[in-house]
Amino acid sequence: MHTLSRLMGWLVLALAFSTPVTAQTQQQAPAVDPIKQQQQRGVDQPGNNAPVWRDVRSGAPNYTSTQGREAGVLIQPQARFPGQDAMTTAGEAWRKFRNGPITFYGGWLVVLVGAIMAAIYFAMGPIRLHDKPSGRTIERFTLAERWAHWVMAISFCVLAVSGLILLFGKHVLLPVIGYTLFAWLSALAKNLHNFVAPLFIASLLVFIVMYVKDNLPEKGDLSWLLNGWKMFKGEHLPSGRFNAGEKAWFWGGVVVLCLVISVSGVMLLFPNIAAFELRATFQQASVVHAIASVLVIAAGIGHIYMGTVGVEGAYGNMRDGVTDETWAKEHHQYWYDDVKSGKVAAKAGAAPQAQR
Amino acid sequence: MARMKFLCDAERCIECNGCVTACKNENEVPWGVNRRRVVTINDGVIGAEKSISVACMHCSDAPCMAVCPVDCFYKTADGVVLHDKDLCIGCGYCFYACPFGAPQFPQAGAFGLRGKMDKCTFCAGGPEDDKSNAEFKKYGRNRLAEGKLPACAEMCSTKALLGGDGDVIADIYRERVARRGSKGAEAWGWGSAYGQPPKGAQGGVAPAAPAGGKS
Numbered sequence: 001m002h003t004l005s006r007l008m009g010w011l012v013l014a015l016a017f018s019t020p021v022t023a024q025t026q027q028q029a030p031a032v033d034p035i036k037q038q039q040q041r042g043v044d045q046p047g048n049n050a051p052v053w054r055d056v057r058s059g060a061p062n063y064t065s066t067q068g069r070e071a072g073v074l075i076q077p078q079a080r081f082p083g084q085d086a087m088t089t090a091g092e093a094w095r096k097f098r099n100g101p102i103t104f105y106g107g108w109l110v111v112l113v114g115a116i117m118a119a120i121y122f123a124m125g126p127i128r129l130h131d132k133p134s135g136r137t138i139e140r141f142t143l144a145e146r147w148a149h150w151v152m153a154i155s156f157c158v159l160a161v162s163g164l165i166l167l168f169g170k171h172v173l174l175p176v177i178g179y180t181l182f183a184w185l186s187a188l189a190k191n192l193h194n195f196v197a198p199l200f201i202a203s204l205l206v207f208i209v210m211y212v213k214d215n216l217p218e219k220g221d222l223s224w225l226l227n228g229w230k231m232f233k234g235e236h237l238p239s240g241r242f243n244a245g246e247k248a249w250f251w252g253g254v255v256v257l258c259l260v261i262s263v264s265g266v267m268l269l270f271p272n273i274a275a276f277e278l279r280a281t282f283q284q285a286s287v288v289h290a291i292a293s294v295l296v297i298a299a300g301i302g303h304i305y306m307g308t309v310g311v312e313g314a315y316g317n318m319r320d321g322v323t324d325e326t327w328a329k330e331h332h333q334y335w336y337d338d339v340k341s342g343k344v345a346a347k348a349g350a351a352p353q354a355q356r
Numbered sequence: 357m358a359r360m361k362f363l364c365d366a367e368r369c370i371e372c373n374g375c376v377t378a379c380k381n382e383n384e385v386p387w388g389v390n391r392r393r394v395v396t397i398n399d400g401v402i403g404a405e406k407s408i409s410v411a412c413m414h415c416s417d418a419p420c421m422a423v424c425p426v427d428c429f430y431k432t433a434d435g436v437v438l439h440d441k442d443l444c445i446g447c448g449y450c451f452y453a454c455p456f457g458a459p460q461f462p463q464a465g466a467f468g469l470r471g472k473m474d475k476c477t478f479c480a481g482g483p484e485d486d487k488s489n490a491e492f493k494k495y496g497r498n499r500l501a502e503g504k505l506p507a508c509a510e511m512c513s514t515k516a517l518l519g520g521d522g523d524v525i526a527d528i529y530r531e532r533v534a535r536r537g538s539k540g541a542e543a544w545g546w547g548s549a550y551g552q553p554p555k556g557a558q559g560g561v562a563p564a565a566p567a568g569g570k571s
Contacts, residue, residue, distance in 0.1 A: 039402075039404045047536050063399035066394070071393055073395075075455050076457070091454055095453045183428065271468040
């Protein structure tokens, strides 16, 4: 879980720096009225329009009879995204940042995490139960909790795949399937992305409210964070209903990253809302959206691995809502103890609600 | 092969919007879309008012082309940046990337849903057969295929807007600058759109880019 917390640190840094420096902050406040200066220059040096072009380059809107978004801006103001050594027009800076670091590092991060998961699976195999299943079951997730999880999970996957197509498809899919099919697929991806997003946001909020109680920090989380990796060797540390790794995923991935993605995504979703309509807003929102999305997809691959093939029984728990007592004891001992002693209300001995 | 460029002479532009009208008429541009616009700086201030007509500048290293997720842009042998509306998904990224705000989107639905992007084609149509009906419907007239230059520049009443082979219009502009005897004149937008000319190159207007950025 070290890597996860480090990732979070990088994200905070990346978000803090991803707001580009704008030209205005670097310009000294002009001592003379710029319009007077332009008039004077026309008298002193007829035909020298330098003060006019300086004004134009600031990106301030001027008069135009044509209607349209930022129609009065002749050229976008100068900006610089992190890692860029020179100011360029904001659009060009955005293009370099998006097509450069975001596409390159983001793409390889997703590939790398997928490869690590595959390596863990083939080198160490899934984490299996040590004892035989007891045959007695405990309710682990209520029906409402499962609905919240799966609506969010499925919409997350649709958004992740469509988003990956829009960012990386040009480099990965287009050379394979050709322009016509890829354009059709991208149009589908764009519309799915736009229309599934509200469902994702709604289920995200419901999910957070439902799950926050059992994800609050508690005793044992710190030692789990330090030694939790030993589960791949078959040693389980005791934990409550959710272990510290799951809590890190809840707070870092679900709460922070997904809320950041939701807010930036809504800004990108409504281009005709006046408050969002400036190109600079879109550029910054899209950069934040892409960075947070790539990180949450990378972490999500880890979660999907652990929740399906990585841990025996984990997928069944979220599908059926009940778990075997042996599984509960081995994976979440404190929670198991609490259920057994009646401290938390869980229907012990509940029958599986769905048959395999 | 010619390298097609636009140049607007701010000393001559009188903000008549003839270019905008010519473009709309010639290409039967859809409602709500203007491929070209005239922007006036210090409107109404005597001695400081300047107007510029701007549309797609057909950049050498076009940002729109670079960010398009479906790679629908292409460049003709004349250096004209064109796009394929059959591929365009209306994501709007080209509009965020373009320095000049050239890409336009007809509204295709509620919540600002964008239709397929529309922009200046340098009157060079699109990927369909030259002068075909399909090409005209999607992109407007292909005047280059007819051996003509863009309608906006041809219709300009003061010849402020020049469109054509970059070497030729640069020569015209240089002669004007020499005759006017002005100092520090520059062709607006050339630094951003076409970059610096190679050293020792003939026939290009070296944009007098002041320190600190491109014009």
